[in-house]
Amino acid sequence: MAVKAVGTWVAGFRQIGRSDLGCRRAVAGAAAGPNWTLEVSWARGRLECAGVCVKPVEDVKSVEDENLSSAPVSSEVDGGAENAGADEEPGKLNRDLPNGLLPKPLSLTDITVSSHGSNVRVAYQGCPGAFSEAAALKAYPRCVAVPCEQFEVAFKAVELWLVDKAVLPIENSVGGSIHRNYDLLLCHRLHIVGEVQMAVNHCLMTLPGVKKEQLKRVLSHPQALAQCEIALSKLGVIRENVDDTALAAQLVASNDLRDAGAVASAQAAEIYGLEILEERIQDTPDNITRFLILAREPIIPRVDRPFKTSIVFTLEEGSGILFKALAVFSLRGINLTKIESRPQRKRPLRVVDDSNHGTAKYFDYLFYIDFEASMAETRAQNALAHLQEFATFLRVLGSYPMDTSS
């Protein structure tokens, strides 16, 4: 279902349509500056793909739903006044328009972002009830959490000003790194502005009345299935991957699957009307996922609280070069908290001529490092200046406050 709405772009502030599961409002018109059209595709209540297309406003089907009801997006579109203002001269106010379709002036509340994050629109991957939604709400307790089908959509939604931030998982204490997000960090120009660490407690859930013995398969996100390896092996069921844990719960409920269970959050069981057969089925009781908060602009690094900095780099060839790269931090007493290497997709192999042993081909890597220091500290600046002496590429992904809450 494609929704077309007139959006407003004023000095970087944007309001857009909201679906029934979190995005309910479309604001027509522009208070100042030019009018733009916005095309957003929604499916199953989630942002599936997002694109901003610049069109003259007269081409636009205007959508306005002021009552913030939980009406599905389709009725928002169908109920909207088709081609409102299509015959108007650009810039001329049509006084015959019903009040609801007149441009709504921006108010102070529209542009004020409270410390709890009200008014902040935060993209996450998954459906309502996903762990990533809980992480978004942990980061910004009063935000509007915007579900997205894939990680990439969340990145794009921030880049296209459809949302203000994205909260995406980067690593889990059992499953390890979420490589897709490492790769996407490099493909996109977003900045890490924070992190959230959250305990992830998985529940096994089914339609009410279904017993464990009836289960032939269990649906969930692959990371969640991996985190519950021991419990699922005991059950002896087939594991089926779906895009997120909450979607697994939704599929079991909406398709009336009596031979299938879902691994998801207690919140998802409540939303989709499933019964929890077993709680905390993850392999280790303390199952922690670390999420990154991404934004279009970096934050100004500070020194009055613990900060972390994330970088990515590639290195010249030569023996001991990675050792030298890591030494720039230890020489300055900077603690490394994470190192991850990813293959360089476009240049997977490096050919090295060694006169003694002939030609060798090695994999070429990108190194991602998190270290405990703020870019406002001289020791961090010096460490990176030193690293640049033998790095062939270096990018600071963000310098941000450490999550010290968990």
Ligand SMILES: O=C(O)C(=O)C[C@]1(C(=O)O)C=C[C@@H](O)C=C1
């Ligand atoms: O499927 C979800 O609920 C998610 O939020 C995704 C996700 C992940 O990608 O790692 C997030 C946290 C948990 O580690 C399990 C799954």
